[in-house]
Amino acid sequence: MQIIIILIAAFLSLFPLTAIAGDPPDQVAAPAYRHIFGYPDEGDASPDQGAALNLQRCIEIALEKHPSLKASAGAIKVNESKVGQAKANYYPQLNLSTGYDRIGPASPAGTTPDAYDKYSAGINLGMTLFDFGKTATQVEIQGLSVNASRADYDNVRDQIVLNVKNAYYNLLQTQRNLIVAVDTMQQFQQHLDQANAFFRIGTKPKFDVTKAEVDFGNARLNVLKAENAVRSARITLKDVMGIPENADFAIVDNLGFEKSGLQLNDVLNTAYSNRPDLRSIIAKREATEKSIHLAQKGYYPTLSGSAGYGYSGTDFPLGSGWNAGATLNFPLFSGFSTKYQVDEARANLEILKANEDTLRQSIRLDVQQAYLNVQDAAEQISMAEMTVLQAKENYDLAAGRYRVGVGSPMEVADATITLNNARANLNTALYNYKMAQAALEKSIGEKP
Numbered sequence: 013m014q015i016i017i018i019l020i021a022a023f024l025s026l027f028p029l030t031a032i033a034g035d036p037p038d039q040v041a042a043p044a045y046r047h048i049f050g051y052p053d054e055g056d057a058s059p060d061q062g063a064a065l066n067l068q069r070c071i072e073i074a075l076e077k078h079p080s081l082k083a084s085a086g087a088i089k090v091n092e093s094k095v096g097q098a099k100a101n102y103y104p105q106l107n108l109s110t111g112y113d114r115i116g117p118a119s120p121a122g123t124t125p126d127a128y129d130k131y132s133a134g135i136n137l138g139m140t141l142f143d144f145g146k147t148a149t150q151v152e153i154q155g156l157s158v159n160a161s162r163a164d165y166d167n168v169r170d171q172i173v174l175n176v177k178n179a180y181y182n183l184l185q186t187q188r189n190l191i192v193a194v195d196t197m198q199q200f201q202q203h204l205d206q207a208n209a210f211f212r213i214g215t216k217p218k219f220d221v222t223k224a225e226v227d228f229g230n231a232r233l234n235v236l237k238a239e240n241a242v243r244s245a246r247i248t249l250k251d252v253m254g255i256p257e258n259a260d261f262a263i264v265d266n267l268g269f270e271k272s273g274l275q276l277n278d279v280l281n282t283a284y285s286n287r288p289d290l291r292s293i294i295a296k297r298e299a300t301e302k303s304i305h306l307a308q309k310g311y312y313p314t315l316s317g318s319a320g321y322g323y324s325g326t327d328f329p330l331g332s333g334w335n336a337g338a339t340l341n342f343p344l345f346s347g348f349s350t351k352y353q354v355d356e357a358r359a360n361l362e363i364l365k366a367n368e369d370t371l372r373q374s375i376r377l378d379v380q381q382a383y384l385n386v387q388d389a390a391e392q393i394s395m396a397e398m399t400v401l402q403a404k405e406n407y408d409l410a411a412g413r414y415r416v417g418v419g420s421p422m423e424v425a426d427a428t429i430t431l432n433n434a435r436a437n438l439n440t441a442l443y444n445y446k447m448a449q450a451a452l453e454k455s456i457g458e459k460p
Contacts, residue, residue: 064262067180070253074176077254081172084165091161095154101147104139109322131330134322141338144312149305156299163292170288170454172252177450179249184267185443186245189436190238196432197231199411203424204228206415215417223421227428267442269393272449276383279456283379284372286457293371297364304357310350313342375455382452389445396438403431 065073075081109132116127140147204224210216249263250256284290317338323330343350410427413419 064264066264067177067266070180071173071176073255074172074253075169078172079254080168084168088158088161088165091154091158095151095158098150098154101140104137107136109134128326130326132322132324134320136318136320138316138318140314140316142315144309146306146309149302149309153299153302153306156295156302160292160295163288163295166288167292170457174450174454175252178447179252180263181267181443181446183245183249183263184265185439186241188439190242192432192435193235193238196428197235199428200224200228200231207421220421227425267446269442269445271390272386279383279452280376280379283375283456287375288457290371290375293364293368297368300357300361300364304354304361307350307353307357310343310353313340315340378455382448382455385448386452389441389448392441393445396441399434400438403434407431
């Protein structure tokens, strides 16, 4: 008789569960939970007219909408305008002036000369003829500032992409965990039905029913928690995409596993070439080097030219005249101002060099840690997949034994919880791997 029971339990164990950990939510979600996953009902709106968004599309929307990226783009325009301001010194300055004065001339005591009117109008042209490269150096400095601001823009962009990936994968994880919670509740519901049936025919005690009711109640509570986690993850995703007020939308499940073949030396070299924060600090360091030369040019003279033509007089028609000349301005003593400006520029350069060295060390550490995290997360997935298979086999045996009347409710409950914890752990391992990959891509400055 014992052999027959074991054979029946083994046969029942061959039947698959309603969903396994690797199934994407859009394939296994029950209709009652479609709103949790963001599938719009008929008539609802979404960013792409109700279509499920993949990761790339979410990133594109974030790069279009996120305000921090717009602010960074504004900083680029500011520095580009400063380049134009610096170039203005290459060009002549043309000014038009006009004036009117009412003059009461000074006079000896006892006399009162008549006041008179004086009118003037003129046009003046001025231009710096030679300044020992001050203007050219200023233009170069501002151009390097533009390069730095563009690198800062790329750094903000990369952080937004990482935030979107984090929120996207977190939403997928919570959706899959909701599936696990729903499956657990359904399994405990089936176990409760079986316990009630056995109790009614007198083959199982009331304890089995009570235990099954407690397990089912806890499973329902976990479903509610999982639903809230999905809603919270969806809000976070919309926020990092810069569309917090938009209607909910579905996303494509890509929480799969594909092992990376990158090598550590390759990603390190790529990081030193691509990292926008490193490119930014290099541009700032080069600008500071130029600023030393600019400060030193304060010791040199400036040659400028001017010309003008104008009208002046007390009565109309006014008399006309012109002027032209050149001025050589040689700074003899400025209270050591130029010296201190050079000292300041050199000190700033030393600071930037130290910051650059620190950043290079930080980049190396970031890349090494991200690379090791990817390797570790890949190993965790392999272990988690094996644990799910083992836990499923254990659950099938326990459920089969109880269905034929020889198992205990404790055995079924433990096997159910163990299986679904293993499935949740696999979801976490897949999420950790995706995030480790995303962190590695950001650490080397790779564009999506």
